[in-house]
Amino acid sequence: MHFRPSSAPIWGNCSGSVVALNEALDRYHPRTVEGTAAHKVGETLLNALKSFGMMPPAESFHGKTCPETGLIIDDEMIEGANIYAADVQRIVAERGGELLVECPIECPQIDANNNGTLDAALVNLNAGFIVLWDYKHGHAEVSPLSLQFVNYAAGLINKYGIDGHAEQHITIELRVVQPFCYQNDGPVQSWRGKLSDLRGYTNQLAAKAYEAHNNPTLTSGAHCYHCPALWRCPAVKNHVYKLLDHAKNPPEMDEMNGEALAIELSLLETAERLAKARRSAIEDLIIERVKGGDASIPLRLESKPGRLKWDDPKTAIKLGRMLGADFDKCEPITPTQAIGKFPDLEEVIRKKATKSASLKLVKSNETIGAKAFGKTEN
Ligand code: SF4
Incomplete structure (x- = not known):
């Protein structure tokens, strides 16, 4: 039975899911595979940062094949990797420490088979802090205070032999990079607290892992x-x-x-x-x-016409010129993407953009006012 940190938000709540999670390890999902390719570009950039103190332009990978997925690196993957690597680079430059990239971790304090690989971390125990990153290529909003991060933090506690007393004095910052989650204010969401604040969640993971071995139970939510x-x-x-x-x-x-x-x-x-x-x-x-030809299902598939798309955009632009028309729709990148590329210029960029607002119900202790006055767990 393997307990992967990346699925800790599931098995950490439902001990009965572990078998299904292990069976699903190799399932193909297009967005996941694209995310893996973007990860790989980000990993290459960060390894260069670690070895040479600087990164090549992510654009230099455009059009190359990602060996792990067989996908051609496209604009979206480059954009995601750029935003992720730029955030890591900025914090490494500001704070210093040991940079870990795609680092294997083990968490025997949770389970003997609880191990995985974290995306990136900056560890500076002399200065009393750890920063953890996780890159998410999908559109769904992910909270930085997640059981996945808790699991990675437990891996670092084990790797560096941090004891319970020291945990109370080490600050941990969890940074989830979600360039394509447009619900958020920006591409990076973070949570900060003491390592000891995560102890209750680590105990929850250990309890669920124990339950999975001894009395697996389905808990929906x-x-x-x-x-x-x-x-x-x-x-x-x-x-x-x-x-x-x-x-x-x-x-x-x-x-x-x-x-x-x-x-x-x-x-x-x-x-x-x-x-x-x-x-x-x-x-x-x-x-x-x-x-697959299953005749027992009383449903049939019908193809619906989709939208017309150019086979080759460059040929389309040439065709437009021949017809005396401009077929080149040139649109700037979004302000959020621009902030991701140039985080130091966030203030300038925000002045040139407007955010439309709509009303949304949030819990009272999560309102902006409550956060400002510290009435929230985050
Ligand atoms: S209860 Fe939820 S988490 Fe558990 S196995 Fe069923 S679907 Fe998965």
């Missing part, structure tokens, strides 16, 4: 969203069907106070997200089986 067992898991099925039963009930006439309304909203959001994710996973499976 928001963590199921990324679980490969989502489509066949009875716990999620019950969770979603309970929501449907609830929806069929006659409306309740009793008054709900503010707290009850907030709890109801949170329950419905989780159930709605899970129902959507389960539907999408089941649809993918049906498509795969219908394509």
Whole structure:
């Protein structure tokens, strides 16, 4: 049984998921494979930074083949790697320390088979700090205070032999780089605290690993969203069907106070997200089986025409010129992408851009005001 830090947010909440997670190790997902290619570019840049104190331009990898994935490195991968490497480079220059890149870690304090590879870390125990990075190529918002980071931090505690007393004096900063998550204010979100603040979460991981060996239990919740067992898991099925039963009930006439309304909203959001994710996973499976000729499924595939796309953009621009028209749609990169490229110029860039605002419900202890007055766990 292998406990990977990258899936700690799942098995750290559901000990019954470990077998499914191990089976799903080699599943292909396009966004994951693109993320691996972007990671590889970032890794090469950071290894150069570590060895020579400087990085080659990421653009020099454009059009090359990533040997690990077979993918051609494209603009998006370059952009993601640039934002990630620039953030690491800036913090290394500001604070100094030992830079770890794609570093293997082991966490025997959680489980004998809990090991993996962290993206990057800056360790300076003399100055009393550790910075950890994780690159996410996907669009989904990921909190920097996640069990994945907790697991990597546990790996560093083991690697450097940091004891419980020292943990209280070492500051840890968790930085998640998400260049393509457009819900966030910027491409990097961070959390900072003392290493000892993570101890409760480390204990949670150890408890779930123990449970996975001795009494694996399915526990559904928001963590199921990324679980490969989502489509066949009875716990999620019950969770979603309970929501449907609830929806069929006659409306309740009793008054709900503010707290009850907030709890109801949170329950419905989780159930709605899970129902959507389960539907999408089941649809993918049906498509795969219908394509494979499974006649037991009473559904058929029909192709729908997509949008017209140029085969070769350069030829399209030439065609436009021949017709006396400009087919070249030149658009600047987004302000967030510009900040990622030039973090020192963030203030200047923000002055030249406007952020549209919409109303969003957030927990009271997570409002900007509460954060400013320290009434939050982060
Ligand atoms: S879908 Fe949820 S409950 Fe089911 S195995 Fe995965 S994490 Fe556990």
